[in-house]
Amino acid sequence: MIRDLIIRNRSYRRFDSAVKLTDEQISKWIDLARMAASGRNMQPLKYALVTSPETCEKIFPFLGWAGYLSNWKGPAEGEHPVAYVVVLNDHGISDNHYCDDGIAMQSILLGAVEDGFGGCIIGSVNKSKVAKILQLDETLEILWLVALGKPAEKVVLETAENDIKYWRDEEQVHHVPKRPLEEIIVKLKS
Template sequence: MIRDLIIKNRSYRRFFQSDRISREQLTEWVELARFSASGRNAQSLRYILVTDEETGSQIFPLVSWAGFLKGWGGPAEGERPAAYIVMLHDSKISNNYYCDDGIAAQSIMLGAVEAGYGGCIMASVQRTKLREILSLEDRYEIIQVLALGRPAEKVVLEDIKDDDFKYWRDEEGVHHVPKRKLDELILY
């Protein structure tokens, strides 16, 4: 059921790094994005699929992992993503990608969750360095990086208390994500 997939689709930040993801699996998830809606149907998004550990280790330090988890520099060796999808905008097709990035990322992540994986969508990226590593042409704008793997952490949803929306980890390493109550979201 879609509701269950959405609830399971959390921002996972620790993975079983040795549980690799094939290029074919990433391709299947990008195909879900291909089938998704696109503003004006321009379809200007492009993707770089990264499954090799060497390129992954170059991408890893170029993304920010969890702003609210002070003092945590990201997953330790052995807990890092097994793969990445770098989402790009092709400026030769369109000046604007509208909301396509969010729609595509959600489609990819729901596909990953359905297959027993998970990930984290990261827009805080050192784009200049990543552009160099990937040898990108100027026409491609880096939008975000999707880190993917088999989750090695538990993430739970809970109601926001005292208007504090910051996620946090408890002593056992369980990741807590506060969510606003439904009656706060619907005005009338």
């Protein structure tokens, strides 16, 4: 069921680094993004797959992990992502990617979750450093990185009362408050 997949699709930030992913596994998930809707059907997004442990470790220091967890420096050794999908806008096709990036990343992550993996969309990226590591062509703009692996943490949803900031308890369970449905549906005057 799509509801179950969406609920299980959390922002996982800690992974079992012993469980690897192949380019073929990730390509299957990118194929889901390829088949999804695209503004004007321009399809300007491209994807760089990073599965080499050496390249993953070169990229890792240039990422930010969890803004609300100010005392957490990110995944510890043994909990690093085993792969990344670098989401790129190809300016040779179009300068505007509309909302394609969100649709694509959700599709990739739902595919990963369905196969027993998970990930985290990372927007806090030193894009120039990562582009240099990957030796990207100038027409390819890094939009996001999707960190991937076998989740090594428990993430639970709960109803937000006053605060929407995610947090971790003493057992390192990651809590994600969500606004109640009745709070986010706007009732129109008709």
